[in-house]
Every structure is written in C-alpha cells, then in structure tokens.
Amino acid sequence: xxxxxxxxxxxxxxxxxxxxxxxxxxxxxxxxxxxxxxxxxxxxxxxxxxxxxxxxxxxxxxxxxxxxxxxxxxxxxxxxxxxxxxxxxxxxxxxxxxxxxxxxxxxxxxxxxxxxxxxxxxxxxxxxxxxxxxxxxxxxxxxxxxxxxxxxxxxxxxxxxxxxxxxxxxxxxxxxxxxxxxxxxxxxxxxxxxxxxxxxxxxxxxxxxxxxxxxxxxxxxxxxxxxxxxxxxxxxxxxxxxxxxxxxxxxxxxxxxxxxxxxxxxxxxxxxxxxxxxxxxxxxxxxxxxxxxxxxxxxxxxxxxxxxxxxxxxxxxxxxxxxxxxxxxxxxxxxxxxxxxxxxxxxxxxxxxxxxxxxxxxxxxxxxxxxxxxxxxxxxxxxxxxxxxxxxxxxxxxxxxxxxxxxxxxxxxxxxxxxxxxxxxxxxxxxxxxxxxxxxxxxxxxxxxxxxxxxxxxxxxxxxxxxxxxxxxxxxxxxxxxxxxxxxxxxxxxxxxxxxxxxxxxxxxxxxxxxxxxxxxxxxxxxxxxxxxxxxxxxxxxxxxxxxxxxxxxxxxxxxxxxxxxxxxxxxxxxxxxxxxxxxxxxxxxxxxxxxxxxxxxxxxxxxxxxxxxxxxxxxxxxxxxxxxxxxxxxxxxxxxxxxxxxxxxxxxxxxx
Numbered sequence: 001x002x003x004x005x006x007x008x009x010x011x012x013x014x015x016x017x018x019x020x021x022x023x024x025x026x027x028x029x030x031x032x033x034x035x036x037x038x039x040x041x042x043x044x045x046x047x048x049x050x051x052x053x054x055x056x057x058x059x060x061x062x063x064x065x066x067x068x069x070x071x072x073x074x075x076x077x078x079x080x081x082x083x084x085x086x087x088x089x090x091x092x093x094x095x096x097x098x099x100x101x102x103x104x105x106x107x108x109x110x111x112x113x114x115x116x117x118x119x120x121x122x123x124x125x126x127x128x129x130x131x132x133x134x135x136x137x138x139x140x141x142x143x144x145x146x147x148x149x150x151x152x153x154x155x156x157x158x159x160x161x162x163x164x165x166x167x168x169x170x171x172x173x174x175x176x177x178x179x180x181x182x183x184x185x186x187x188x189x190x191x192x193x194x195x196x197x198x199x200x201x202x203x204x205x206x207x208x209x210x211x212x213x214x215x216x217x218x219x220x221x222x223x224x225x226x227x228x229x230x231x232x233x234x235x236x237x238x239x240x241x242x243x244x245x246x247x248x249x250x251x252x253x254x255x256x257x258x259x260x261x262x263x264x265x266x267x268x269x270x271x272x273x274x275x276x277x278x279x280x281x282x283x284x285x286x287x288x289x290x291x292x293x294x295x296x297x298x299x300x301x302x303x304x305x306x307x308x309x310x311x312x313x314x315x316x317x318x319x320x321x322x323x324x325x326x327x328x329x330x331x332x333x334x335x336x337x338x339x340x341x342x343x344x345x346x347x348x349x350x351x352x353x354x355x356x357x358x359x360x361x362x363x364x365x366x367x368x369x370x371x372x373x374x375x376x377x378x379x380x381x382x383x384x385x386x387x388x389x390x391x392x393x394x395x396x397x398x399x400x401x402x403x404x405x406x407x408x409x410x411x412x413x414x415x416x417x418x419x420x421x422x423x424x425x426x427x428x429x430x431x432x433x434x435x436x437x438x439x440x441x442x443x444x445x446x447x448x449x450x451x452x453x454x455x456x457x458x459x460x461x462x463x464x465x466x467x468x469x470x471x472x473x474x475x476x477x478x479x480x481x482x483x484x485x486x487x488x489x490x491x492x493x494x495x496x497x498x499x500x501x502x503x504x505x506x507x508x509x510x511x512x513x514x515x516x517x518x519x520x521x522x523x524x525x526x527x528x529x530x531x532x533x534x535x536x537x538x539x540x541x542x543x544x545x546x547x548x549x550x551x552x553x554x555x556x557x558x559x560x561x562x563x564x565x566x567x568x569x570x571x572x573x574x575x576x577x578x579x580x581x582x583x584x585x586x587x588x589x590x591x592x593x594x595x596x597x598x599x600x601x602x603x604x605x606x607x608x609x610x611x612x613x614x615x616x617x618x619x620x621x622x623x624x625x626x627x628x629x630x631x632x633x634x635x636x637x638x639x640x641x642x643x644x645x646x647x648x649x650x651x652x653x654x655x656x657x
Contacts, residue, residue, distance in 0.1 A: 056082060060091060061653055062619060074557075074589060183218040190216065191231050198239045203248040206235070207255070226267030233259035233276045241279075256280060271301035275310070282314060290314045298327075305334035309341055316344070321351045332364075339368040343375050355382050373403035380412060389420035407436055411443050418450050426450045441470030445477050448484055457488035475505035482514060491518060509535050513544045520552050528552045536565075543572040547579060550586065559590035577607040584613070588620060596620050611637060611644050618650065627657050 059082055063075040082092045190213035197206035210232045217225050236256035240249045257280055263273035278293030294311035301307055312327030325348045331341035346361035359382045365375040380395035396413035400406065414429035430447040437443065445467040451460035464481040471477055482497030495518060498511035512535035519528035529552055535545045550566035553559070566583040573579065584599035600617035603610060614637045621630035634650045644650070 056089075057656060058622070060095065061649070061656075062623065063095060064649065180218055180221070183216065184221075184224060187213050187216050187218070187224075187228055191228050191235075194232065195235045198235050198252075201243065201246075203239065203246070203252060206239075222266045223270075226263040226270045226273070229259045229263035229266060230270055230272040230276065233257075233263060233273060237276050237279060241283075253280065269300055271297045271304065271307065274300065275307055278310060278314070282310070287314055287318050291318060298330075303334060305331045305338060305341065308334060309338070309344070312341075312344060312348070316348055316351075319351075321348050324348045325352060337368055339365045339372055339375070342368070343372070343378070346375070346378060350378075350382070355385065358382060371402040373399045373401075373406065373409070376402070377406070377409045377412070380409075380416065384412070384416050384419065389416050392416040393420055393422070407433065410436075411440075411446065414443075414450075415446055418446065418453070423450055423453050427454065439466060439470055441467045441474070441477060444470070445474075445480055448480050452480075452483055452487055455487070457484060460484040461488055473504060475501040475508045475511070478504065479508070479511050479514075482511065486514070486518070491522075494518065507538060509539050509542060509545065513542075513548065516545075516548045516552070520548060520555070523555075525552050525556050541568065541572060543569050543576075546572070547582075550579075550582060554582065554586055554589065557589060559586050562586040563590060575606055577603055577610060580606065581610065581613055584616070588616075593620055593624050597624065609641075611641050612646075615644070615646050615650060618653070622653065622657070631657050 059078050063078040079092050079095060082089055086092075190209050194206040194209035194213065197203075197209060213228060213232070217228065233256045236252040236259065239246075240252040240256065243249055243252075246252075256276055260273040260276040260280070263270055264277075274293045274297035278290045278297060281287075281293060282290035291311065291314045294307060294314055298304070298307040298311050308327050308330045312324045312331060315321075315324035315327055325345065328341055328345035328348055331338060332345060335341065342361045342365040346358040346365065349355070349358035349361060359379060362375045362378045362382070366372050366379070369375070376395050376399035380392040380399065383389075383395060384392035393413065393416045396409055396416055399409045400413060403409065410429060410433045414426045414433060417423075417426035417429055427447070427450050430443060430450060433443045434440070434447065444463040448460045448463035448467060451457075451463060461481070461484045464477070464484045467477040468474070468481050478497050478501040482494045482501065485491075485497055486494035495515060498515045498518075501508060501511040502515070512531050516528045516532035516535065519525070519531065528548070532545055532549050532552065535542065536549060539545060546565040546569035550562045550564075550569060553562035553565065563583065563586045566579055566586055569579045570576065570583060580599055580603040584596050584603060587593070587596035587599055597617065597620050600613050600620060603613045604617065607613070614633055618630045618633035618637065621627075621633060631654060634654050637644060638647055638650055638654075641647075
C-alpha cells in the first residue's frame with residue numbers, strides 16, 4: 001500500500017528537478033547583496049539600496065522555493081512584480097523562463113500520486129465491502145440452520161419426544177383399571193405397529209392398523225384418545241415429510257390434518273396436535289397460522305424445547321426477531337446441548353445487530369458440535385465484519401474442513417484472505433471457486449479486486465468484465481471495472497465506467513471521487529469541480545471529496561475555497577500530514593502567513609521528518625521577518641537531513657540571514 005507520507009517524497013523529487021534547472025540562476029544572490037546586509041524578507045525600506053537588493057534577493061529566493069514546491073503560478077507572480085519594476089533583470093527573466101518550461105512539461109505528478117493514494121484507500125474499502133457482501137445479501141432464511149444441518153439433531157430430539165410421550169402414556173395407563181389397561185395397551189400396540197409400517201413405507205398397511213386402533217378406542221377416555229389421534233397425525237405428517245414425492249404423500253398429509261384437528265377437539269390441552277398443525281401450516285406458507293399453532297403447543301407443553309424451537313423459526317421468518325430471540329433463548333435454556341438452538345439464536349441476534357452476543361451463541365454451537373460447518377462459517381462472517389480478518393480466515397477454513405464443497409464458504413475465505421492482506425492466498429482460493437462456477441459475478445468481482453491489488457491489470461479487466469456482464473446493473477462491479485481500466489492505463493474507458501456507475505447509483509460516491517481525480521490529474525479543472533461538487537452536496541464530510549476539491553481549487557488559485565475544503569478534510573482526518581501540508585500551502589497562497597506558519601508547525605509535530613514542510617516553514621518565517629526562527633528551522637533541516645535536495649538553497653538563505 002502507498003503511505004500518504006510518500007507524497008512528500010514525490011514533491012521533493014519535483015523540487016530536485018527544478019534545482020537542476022535554476023541552480024545556476026540563484027548564484028546571483030551574493031552578487032546582489034552588499035557586505036554586511038541582512039536578508040530581511042518583507043520588512044525593508046524600498047528607498048534604501050541595500051534594502052532594495054535584499055528585497056529583490058528575497059523575491060528571487062521565494063520564487064525559487066515556490067517553484068521547487070511545484071507552486072509555479074505563485075513563483076511567476078513574484079517574478080512578474082520584479083520584472084514590472086525592472087524588465088532588464090536578467091536573473092528574474094532567466095528564472096521565469098525556466099519555471100515556464102517546467103510548468104509546461106512537469107504535469108501534475110503530485111496530484112497523480114494523491115489520486116493513487118485515494119484509489120488505494122478506495123480499494124481497501126472496496127475489499128471490505130466485497131468481504132461483507134455475502135452476509136449483506138443473504139436471505140433471512142440463510143441465517144437459520146438449514147434442514148440438512150439440523151437433521152441429526154432433530155432426529156435425536158424427535159426420539160427424545162417419543163420417549164417422553166411413551167412415559168406419559170404409561171403413567172396414564174397405570175391409573176386405569178385392569179380392564180381399561182388391556183384396552184389401552186391394545187390400542188397402543190396397534191398405533192405403534194402402524195408407525196412401524198409407515199417407517200417401512202407401507203402407507204396402506206399403516207392406515208389399516210390406525211383404523212383398527214380407532215375402532216378399539218375405549219369410551220370415556222378423551223385424553224387418551226386425543227393422545228393416540230395426535231400420535232397418528234404426527235406419524236402421517238412425518239411420512240409425508242420423509243416421502244414428499246410418494247404416491248400417497250398428499251393423502252397422508254390430509255389424514256394428519258384431520259386427525260390433529262380431531263385430537264384438539266377431544267382434548268384442548270393436548271400440545272402435540274397443535275404442533276402437527278403448526279408444521280402443516282408452515283409447510284403451506286401459512287406463517288401466521290403456524291406461529292399461532294406453535295405458540296399454543298409451546299404454551300401447553302412449556303418443557304418441550306422442540307415446540308419452542310419451531311416457534312422461534314416461524315417468528316424469525318415473519319421478521320419478528322425480538323420474539324424469535326425470546327423463543328430461541330427458551331430453547332437453549334430448556335436444552336443447553338441442542339446446537340441448532342444456539343445457531344438459530346445467533347442468527348436472530350445478528351438480525352438485531354447484537355453481533356457480540358451472536359458470536360457467543362455460534363461459539364456455543366461449535367462447542368457442542370465441533371464439526372458444525374455452518375456455525376464456523378457464521379463465526380467467520382462476524383469476525384470479518386468486526387475487522388478480525390485473520391480470525392475469519394481460521395473460521396472459514398474450519399468450515400471448509402467439515403464441508404469442503406461449500407461454495408459460499410470458499411468464496412468468503414478468499415475475501416477474508418484479501419482483507420487480511422494475503423493476496424496470493426486470496427487469488428488461489430478464488431481460482432478454486434471459479435473452477436466450480438466460472439461465471440459467478442460476485443466471485444469474479446472479488447478476483448478482480450485481488451488482481452488489481454496484485455497489479456495484474458489485464459487479468460483484473462477480464463474478471464471485472466465477467467462480473468459486469470453477469471450483473472450489469474451493479475454499480476460496485478462497474479466501479480471496479482473502472483479501477484481496472486484506470487490501472488491498465490485506459491483512462492477513457494475508466495471515465496466511461498465511473499460515469500455509468502454513477503448514473504446507476506447516484507448516491508455511490510466512489511465513482512465520482514475517481515472521476516474528479518482523473519479530471520484533476522488531466523488538468524480538466526472545471527469538470528473536476530463539477531463532479532466533485534456534486535459528490536460534496538451528497539457527502540459534505542467525505543475526506544476524499546474535500547481533499548480533491550482542496551487540490552483542484554489550489555490549482556486554479558481559488559485559495560478561499562481550497563482552504564475551506566482542506567479544513568473540512570482535516571476535520572475527518574486531523575492527523576493526516578499530507579492534508580496539513582496542503583492546507584499550509586493554501587494559507588500561504590491566500591497570503592495568510594500566520595496561519596500557514598501555524599499549520600506547518602502542527603504538521604511537523606505530526607511528521608517531524610517532513611523536510612519540505614520544514615524548509616517552507618523556514619521560508620515563511622523569513623517572509624514574516626522572524627529571522628531567528630527561520631535560522632532554527634533551516635539549520636535543523638540541514639543537520640538532520642544532510643542529503644536534502646534543497647540543502648544548497650537552504651544554506652544560501654542562511655548566509656543572508
């Protein structure tokens with residue numbers, strides 16, 4: 001990544017180029033200075049010859065320092081003032097010619113470097129966006145444990161419920177008379193045999209046994225009868241759920257509904273038939289009815305965690321997340337070892353933006369079931385959102401260990417590697433993912449981001465184009481295509497992509513910021529102001545927007561607006577040395593040297609090794625007549641950085657102080 005402080009190095013390089021051109025010109029200083037005279041900046045009496053020479057020397061040196069800093073227009077303005085007074089001043093004319101040549105040929109290296117910094121920052125932000133996009137785009141149901149993940153746990157839970165019902169029925173049987181016990185035992189056996197037939201896939205045989213059981217029902221025993229009707233309804237429902245495509249599946253479902261309703265009529269306090277009716281309603285998409293039935297089942301049997309669990313799922317799908325959370329918390333209270341309960345509690349807490357609690361719930365799930373791949377994946381997602389990319393890599397890798405063919409987890413592992421800065425690993429993971437689904441827009445988008453970071457422009461372009469072709473209305477993908485075009489040197493195509501992304505999503509600022517940067521670096525200042533001002537109206541506190549506006553207004557020497565935007569940029573990032581440097585220069589351009597001095601001093605407290613700032617601070621002190629301060633800064637500069645490109649100029653200035 002490009003460190004913002006490196007911008008200073010680039011500026012220094014430009015200054016070195018200027019010194020090579022004008023170095024011979026500034027030898028005039030000793031010739032133009034009388035013995036014993038002092039370089040006193042602006043505090044001179046124009047009528048005095050020595051003062052006039054000092055003033056002229058001051059202007060020549062200040063113009064040279066401005067040129068070294070790339071402030072060509074300010075340097076030329078100073079030289080114009082000299083040439084108006086004396087058009088035969090050969091030194092001033094020679095320096096003017098040199099600066100004019102530089103101004104025509106140098107371009108905008110510093111601004112281009114600043115633009116590159118903005119792009120790097122946006123790429124980092126874009127990588128974070130890509131890493132989180134799976135979680136952001138998931139449907140609500142994806143936050144719940146899948147049927148496959150829950151299957152084993154639900155089978156265990158169903159077996160436990162069956163044992164509980166048998167125990168309850170045995171207790172009822174013990175209360176009955178001997179004769180009644182025989183009848184009840186016979187009915188129980190018929191129902192049990194019917195369930196066995198259903199488990200074997202014999203629907204007609206089961207129906208025959210259930211019919212016989214109904215004929216044998218003892219009179220005057222509504223609670224017992226309701227229990228048996230509910231057992232049969234539950235068995236029919238399970239048959240249909242396990243054999244959805246069987247010839248008699250719909251018939252089994254109809255019988256389940258009829259028997260469950262009959263059981264409710266026989267015994268309003270029976271919980272199981274309400275649970276059966278809730279599952280039937282859920283499968284039919286009748287969520288309100290499902291919630292009502294599950295809630296009643298959970299009320300009637302408050303110790304049954306399966307009823308609470310199904311209620312929580314139905315509430316979750318209805319987006320009633322607070323109620324769903326309460327239901328799932330009840331589930332794990334009733335059975336702390338039921339891992340789907342913890343998983344679904346985690347998903348509900350995520351929807352309530354309580355990510356720390358969600359993370360804890362998912363970790364409980366994997367503590368119970370170490371190979372719970374979906375829970376490891378969710379832990380990875382939460383860690384990634386929190387900025388712990390390395391932890392996310394570990395969790396996604398564990399998820400893949402237990403579910404190696406999970407495409408979503410594979411893609412998210414790649415995104416986590418990218419966010420952690422493991423670009424080679426991210427590239428390898430996305431290559432694996434694309435071998436499974438070569439045209440997936442999002443994976444190609446992620447790969448394009450990685451290729452951009454790896455400076456593989458041609459490959460980045462290919463993946464970005466696939467992403468855009470697959471989802472032509474996605475502004476983020478189009479913006480990334482623009483980044484790839486820009487890196488490949490296809491600025492015109494980049495401009496087109498950024499314009500297209502902005503038209504699709506006018507509130508998306510990154511394309512506008514990059515458009516402004518391109519216009520700025522190409523000298524199209526009016527276009528840059530137009531697009532950046534449009535972005536500014538939407539996001540007036542955005543750092544990049546204000547920084548770029550500060551730069552473009554500086555280029556056209558509108559110092560008032562330049563200062564306004566640099567100050568706003570500094571509000572967003574008060575410790576950014578480059579912005580403080582540019583703001584100090586803007587103050588100097590506006591003639592507010594006191595503020596310029598303060599800004600340079602603040603910058604040096606943040607970045608003591610910013611040699612250009614130290615040099616310009618010394619020059620500012622000279623102009624303000626603060627000779628001792630100027631000497632201190634310039635001498636400190638030379639002693640601390642003997643290799644500074646402007647050392648000779650600093651030494652010449654010190655000789656005149």
